[in-house]
Amino acid sequence: MSEVKLAAETRTEFGKGAARRIRREDKVPGVLYEHGMVPIHLTLPGHELLMALRTPNVLLSLDIDGKSNELAIPKAVQRDPLKGHLVHVDLLMVKRGERVVVEIPVVAEGELAPGGNLLEHVLSALSVEAEATTIADQLTVSVQGLTAGAAIHAKDIALPSGVKLAVDEDTVVLQVLAAQAEEPTGEEGEEAAQA
The missing domain is CATH 2.40.240.10 (Ribosomal Protein L25; Chain P)
Structure with a gap:
């Protein structure tokens, strides 16, 4: 900090x-x-x-x-x-040594599993209790290889020493959404409608 x-x-x-x-x-x-x-x-x-x-x-x-x-x-x-x-x-x-509740930005790193899935940031920042003079700039979370349906909860995020969650530990912070199939357009859409 x-x-x-x-x-x-x-x-x-x-x-x-x-x-x-x-x-x-x-x-x-x-x-x-x-x-x-x-x-x-x-x-x-x-x-x-x-x-x-x-x-x-x-x-x-x-x-x-x-x-x-x-x-x-x-x-x-x-x-x-x-x-x-x-x-x-x-x-x-x-005051130095005083504990405060603040929101720390959550940053995702890594690549999702192949398949065009989307990463949704349910919370862009996580509410934590920390000493006022040692608040982290950000919390980094690895999403490497996650597949559709996977979720990262508050309890899954590694916190710096002396920092406690100020939200329910089962709160969803990040989740992976399945890629949506595109609707056919033009001639393909007409052929599908006639079938």
Whole structure:
């Protein structure tokens, strides 16, 4: 897991007008939540935050007003639907050694058995409980040689040390679907219909 340092400033202005002003300065408004505490409203550097969020479950080391250094993980990210730039971010403060529930992307590797079968990702990410500072970037699953009807359940996926499933172990994560026979077209379809 990568840790990214960001400079953050507390903010006292709220609402749409204030948020627009912040975004015009290539910054992103955000909120830092801590368990049972009053949320801290922040302004974060736009480009640096965008680059950091390319890593799933990135650990952010926030230097808030040059006074305090807090660790946080992304909780919710809002993007502009047309332009894709960041609009707002919610962060969750964490401590070293604290366990959190996060979703880790599942990546399949290998080739299915011959026959044109399809691999369906029932879940693109697996919900797990892990220490906040050691969250894996992805979980890799081998689908080498799987045939139609095969399924990989949550319990079948090898988890890093200290990581526990946060979903039912019998939850289907990946499954192999049988290839569909194509319907005949043109003259072939007419001949089949007359027979």
